[in-house]
Amino acid sequence: MSDYIVRAAAANAQIRAFACTTRELVEEARTAHNTSPVVTAGLGRLLSAGVMMGSMLKGEKDILTLQIKGNGPVDGLTVTADSHGHVKGYANVPDVILPANALGKLDVGGAVGSGYLSVIKDMGLKEPYVGQTELQTGEIAEDLTYYFAVSEQTPSCVGLGVLMERNNTVRQAGGFIVQLMPFAEEETITRLEENLKKIAPVTEMLDAGNSPERMLELLLEGLEPEVTDTLPCSFACNCDKERVERALISIGRKELQEMIDEGREIEVNCHFCNRNYVFSVEELQGLYQRSR
Numbered sequence: 001m002s003d004y005i006v007r008a009a010a011a012n013a014q015i016r017a018f019a020c021t022t023r024e025l026v027e028e029a030r031t032a033h034n035t036s037p038v039v040t041a042g043l044g045r046l047l048s049a050g051v052m053m054g055s056m057l058k059g060e061k062d063i064l065t066l067q068i069k070g071n072g073p074v075d076g077l078t079v080t081a082d083s084h085g086h087v088k089g090y091a092n093v094p095d096v097i098l099p100a101n102a103l104g105k106l107d108v109g110g111a112v113g114s115g116y117l118s119v120i121k122d123m124g125l126k127e128p129y130v131g132q133t134e135l136q137t138g139e140i141a142e143d144l145t146y147y148f149a150v151s152e153q154t155p156s157c158v159g160l161g162v163l164m165e166r167n168n169t170v171r172q173a174g175g176f177i178v179q180l181m182p183f184a185e186e187e188t189i190t191r192l193e194e195n196l197k198k199i200a201p202v203t204e205m206l207d208a209g210n211s212p213e214r215m216l217e218l219l220l221e222g223l224e225p226e227v228t229d230t231l232p233c234s235f236a237c238n239c240d241k242e243r244v245e246r247a248l249i250s251i252g253r254k255e256l257q258e259m260i261d262e263g264r265e266i267e268v269n270c271h272f273c274n275r276n277y278v279f280s281v282e283e284l285q286g287l288y289q290r291s292r
Contacts, residue, residue, distance in 0.1 A: 072113025
């Protein structure tokens with residue numbers, strides 16, 4: 001099954017909900033960055049959240065960035081998404097190895113540690129919107145639930161999961177976000193809370209063969225859910241040599257001249273997709289000329 005997001009409404013628009021399956025894009029991120037299992041789980045959860053939150057953006061060119069900065073060994077995670085289902089991301093330290101947590105699960109919270117979650121929305125205005133909240137568990141889903149409640153005043157429930165195979169490839173990945181609108185009635189809230197108590201973990205639902213549509217049916221049972229849209233999603237980086245050239249020109253003539261004086265080619269790495277771009281001395285000299 002290819003990766004995609006489902007958007008839905010329920011209870012006469014008192015609830016909006018999102019669910020996704022993201023196995024392929026999380027596996028692509030794992031391959032690109034050669035992440036360890038616990039980092040794959042953490043980055044995969046944030047990628048799933050990012051692609052759903054990106055789909056909430058209204059503008060064609062709007063960009064969402066999720067940044068987690070913690071004092072754990074992974075140091076930080078960064079994910080960027082647009083409104084078209086494209087997402088990319090990386091971990092500061094991709095090869096962290098930790099023992100399982102007390103529940104026998106990958107210890108994402110231990111890898112992340114204590115710190116902050118930042119949500120940055122660049123909507124083409126003079127300044128981007130920035131919301132920041134303290135990490136609650138470092139497990140990411142709970143941290144985003146807390147962010148929505150505190151920073152956006154939107155009662156939400158976030159579920160995220162990544163299940164690994166024994167050979168450390170990704171078996172299942174995905175998640176859901178369910179949000180109450182300001183006019184939600186008490187009866188609706190109570191029914192949703194009851195449903196959430198009964199719901200299985202995300203990876204368990206996906207591994208049992210449940211689609212994102214079916215996950216939303218279970219989450220919104222008795223609340224007349226209605227799918228409003230489906231959107232394919234993928235790991236996609238928009239870097240290219242031309243973009244890297246512009247970045248090199250922007251660092252200034254002095255720095256470019258220093259690189260040229262060293263007399264050897266340089267390699268520039270894209271954090272998001274781990275692709276390397278090589279520039280010869282001749283190419284650097286061309287960039288120097290263009291930087292006038």
